[in-house]
Structure formats: C-alpha cells, structure tokens
Amino acid sequence: MLETLWIWRDEQVVKRLSWYLAVSTNKMPAKYLICRRIPVDVDFSASEEELWDAHREAAKTFQQIHTGIKKGELTLRELERPGKSFMDLKVELVKRMLRHCNFCRWGCRVDRSEGSKKGACMLDHISRVSSYFHHLGEELPIRGVRGSGTIFFTSCNMRCGFCQNGDISKDKDNGLIVDPSQLAMMMWELRVEGCHNINLVGGEPTIHLHTIVEAISLLGSVQPTRDKLTYLWMMKPDALRWRRLEPSQYLYDGELNTPILWNSNMYMSMETLLILRELVDIWLPDFKFGSNACSIKLARTPWYWETVSSNHKTIYDWGEDIVIRHLVMPNHVECCTKKVLSWIAENMPGTPVNVMDQYHPDCFADPLSPEFDPRYSEIARRPTKEEILEAYRYAKKLGLAFESISLEKSVFGLRP
Numbered sequence: 329m330l331e332t333l334w335i336w337r338d339e340q341v342v343k344r345l346s347w348y349l350a351v352s353t354n355k356m357p358a359k360y361l362i363c364r365r366i367p368v369d370v371d372f373s374a375s376e377e378e379l380w381d382a383h384r385e386a387a388k389t390f391q392q393i394h395t396g397i398k399k400g401e402l403t404l405r406e407l408e409r410p411g412k413s414f415m416d417l418k419v420e421l422v423k424r425m426l427r428h429c430n431f432c433r434w435g436c437r438v439d440r441s442e443g444s445k446k447g448a449c450m451l452d453h454i455s456r457v458s459s460y461f462h463h464l465g466e467e468l469p470i471r472g473v474r475g476s477g478t479i480f481f482t483s484c485n486m487r488c489g490f491c492q493n494g495d496i497s498k499d500k501d502n503g504l505i506v507d508p509s510q511l512a513m514m515m516w517e518l519r520v521e522g523c524h525n526i527n528l529v530g531g532e533p534t535i536h537l538h539t540i541v542e543a544i545s546l547l548g549s550v551q552p553t554r555d556k557l558t559y560l561w562m563m564k565p566d567a568l569r570w571r572r573l574e575p576s577q578y579l580y581d582g583e584l585n586t587p588i589l590w591n592s593n594m595y596m597s598m599e600t601l602l603i604l605r606e607l608v609d610i611w612l613p614d615f616k617f618g619s620n621a622c623s624i625k626l627a628r629t630p631w632y633w634e635t636v637s638s639n640h641k642t643i644y645d646w647g648e649d650i651v652i653r654h655l656v657m658p659n660h661v662e663c664c665t666k667k668v669l670s671w672i673a674e675n676m677p678g679t680p681v682n683v684m685d686q687y688h689p690d691c692f693a694d695p696l697s698p699e700f701d702p703r704y705s706e707i708a709r710r711p712t713k714e715e716i717l718e719a720y721r722y723a724k725k726l727g728l729a730f731e732s733i734s735l736e737k738s739v740f741g742l743r744p
C-alpha cells in the first residue's frame with residue numbers, strides 16, 4: 329500500500345505531495361477527470377487567440393472546482409459531462425500549436441503537422457515510445473510498491489553530451505510509432521496493473537505534447553483488445569508479469585483514475601505549462617545547470633537558466649505537487665549544484681529535492697565509448713565521494729527538504 333510507506337511520515341513530503349497521494353490512492357479524482365467536466369463555450373474553428381481566451385476562462389473555473397473538491401465541498405458526481413469540455417479545448421489547442429510548434433523554449437515555429445521542416449527536436453507529428461513498464465527505480469513516493477507506470481518517449485529538445493538515456497534521446501527513430509489511442513491503452517494497462525502514477529518521460533515528453541494530451545483525453549474510453557496489446561507488448565519488458573487489481577482500486581465513479589506525472593527537463597514554453605497545469609497531478613522536473621555557460625557547454629542549450637528557473641517558480645507559485653531532481657556532476661558542484669540548490673532554497677522553500685549521486689559518464693562523456701568527445705573531459709568520470717558529500721552538506725546548510733527523498737537509495741551510502 330502506497331500510503332503506508334515510511335516516506336509519508338516526512339511532513340514536508342506529505343505537505344508537498346498530498347494531492348498526488350490522494351489521487352494515487354483513489355481518494356480524489358485526477359485533474360483530467362475534472363477537466364472533462366468543465367464546459368467551454370467556443371467554436372473550435374475560432375482563431376487560436378480566441379481559443380486561448382476560452383482556455384483562460386475555463387482555467388479559472390477549474391481552479392474553483394479543484395479547490396472545492398480538495399476541500400470536500402464538491403464531488404465529481406455533482407458535475408455533468410458537457411458536450412464540449414476544457415479537455416477537448418486543450419486537445420484542439422495543442423493541435424494548433426503543432427502547426428507552428430512552440431511546445432518548448434526553442435520556439436522553432438515549424439509546422440510539425442506537415443513535417444517538411446524540422447525544429448531542434450527533429451520531429452514531425454509522429455511520436456514514438458521506446459518502452460513502458462513498472463519502474464521500480466524512481467523516488468520512493470513515486471515507485472511505491474508496484475512501480476511507477478513509466479512511458480519512455482524518444483528524442484529530446486536538449487543535447488546533453490552526458491545523457492543517461494542517450495539511446496532514446498539521441499535516436500529519434502528508436503521505438504515504435506504510437507498514436508494517442510495506443511498511448512491511452514498503455515496508460516490504462518499500467519494503471520490497471522497497479523502502477524501508482526503514469527510517468528511521462530523520455531528523452532523529453534514536452535516535444536510529444538500533442539500525442540500525450542490527446543491520449544489523456546481518451547484515457548479509460550479505449551480499452552485494449554488482446555491483439556492490440558500484443559503489438560504494444562513489444563515495448564513492455566514486464567508484460568504479463570503483473571496481475572490486474574480490483575477495479576475499485578483504479579476506477580473513480582466508474583472512470584479510470586490515475587495521477588499524471590510530468591518527468592521533464594522543464595525546457596518548455598509558457599503555453600505548454602498552461603496546457604499542462606490542469607492535467608498534471610505531480611511534477612518531477614530536472615534542474616541541472618547553474619548557468620547558461622554550463623548548459624551551452626554540456627548540453628548545447630541556450631537560455632537554460634532563465635527558462636528552467638522561471639518554469640520551476642511558476643509551478644511552485646501555482647501550488648503544484650512537485651519533487652525536483654538535481655544530478656550532481658563532477659567538477660560542477662560549485663557552478664551548478666550550489667547555484668541550483670541555493671536558488672531552490674530561496675525561491676521554492678519546502679520543496680522536496682532529490683540530490684542525485686548516480687551520475688556516470690555516458691554518451692559523448694564516456695571515455696570508454698568510441699563516441700567520446702574530449703570537450704566533455706571534465707565530466708568523464710563519476711563524482712567523488714567528497715563532491716557528493718559537499719552537495720549534501722550544502723543542501724543541509726540551506727535547510728532543503730532532501731534527506732528522505734535522496735538518501736534512501738544513495739549509491740555510496742553517504743550521509744551529510
């Protein structure tokens with residue numbers, strides 16, 4: 329049982345993840361179920377600007393209803409399913425965005441629906457999944473006892489030379505093509521098998537926003553047949569290993585209920601954040617670099633600091649459930665770890681942080697790989713124990729909520 333794990337005795341974890349826990353344990357409806365019940369009064373052939381106006385209005389209604397539900401003053405059952413909903417509006421908006429893609433900070437403005445020109449992610453409208461399974465290696469509140477229902481999308485909008493998932497982030501053609509209904513089936517299967525959440529990751533999920541939002545809109549309404557599952561199982565290494573739960577554990581008022589988890593580099597546009605706000609129940613963002621100099625050098629990514637810090641702050645100010653991940657990298661404790669942790673302490677107090685010690689040189693930073701590029705020499709080793717300890721000591725000095733999240737899986741068994 330997720331809620332009986334010792335991690336929930338940590339007050340800061342409970343405080344920041346209470347919505348997620350309630351949805352995961354089926355005591356509250358996921359945000360997408362609320363979105364489906366908010367009517368919108370706009371013609372979907374209207375201009376994109378008019379659609380965004382309608383989105384702003386619906387978002388206000390959502391916040392009122394969400395607050396009412398959280399306080400127990402309102403139930404999902406009291407809300408009718410309208411002909412045209414906030415959820416439908418989001419699906420329409422992401423399709424429009426795809427035609428001049430502004431999903432992420434690159435703002436390439438290419439028409440990905442047509443695909444004749446590619447942006448920085450090199451994708452057209454097609455989404456591919458490399459694998460999906462019960463992930464038993466995530467943070468304890470997320471992996472729980474039956475795993476996090478993780479779906480790995482291919483390709484990325486950043487170019488980290490050390491990527492720990494390089495096989496899927498660098499190879500946009502890795503994996504199998506999935507459409508929204510197949511993606512919804514994967515989500516359904518993972519949740520029915522007891523996963524505590526649907527964990528959307530990559531590569532990077534942001535660049536697949538259109539496929540993901542449409543899949544969420546279909547969640548629960550498409551149930552896989554054996555034939556369809558057989559195709560999907562080519563991507564599921566743990567197929568048939570988990571038994572299905574009783575429906576009472578995943579149906580809420582008769583509908584599939586699951587927390588949606590956004591596991592991202594946070595290099596997204598404000599428009600993407602606005603779309604996701606009423607769909608994502610828990611955020612699991614990376615905060616890697618302490619400066620644009622480091623992000624350009626190690627990830628060939630400009631405008632990193634202002635984009636990613638601003639997106640983190642927005643999520644925090646919205647009061648979202650969140651766990652931040654920071655990967656400690658060799659020779660980057662002073663310029664990245666300390667800068668990022670200080671910024672979190674100052675701007676997002678009380679947020680659980682995973683100070684991660686498992687960095688290993690990979691991709692172009694791996695000195696044993698034929699791909700090794702000497703430009704990544706400074707990160708071509710694991711961090712030393714002293715570097716990890718310094719990161720922990722610094723986090724502790726700042727008063728960050730990091731110990732219960734970070735140390736239960738510490739590679740070195742180190743303590744600050």
Ligand code: SF4
Pocket residue numbers: 429430431432433434435436437438440446447448449450451485534535
């Ligand atoms: S997702 Fe980002 S990188 Fe890809 S085309 Fe859109 S704006 Fe460009």
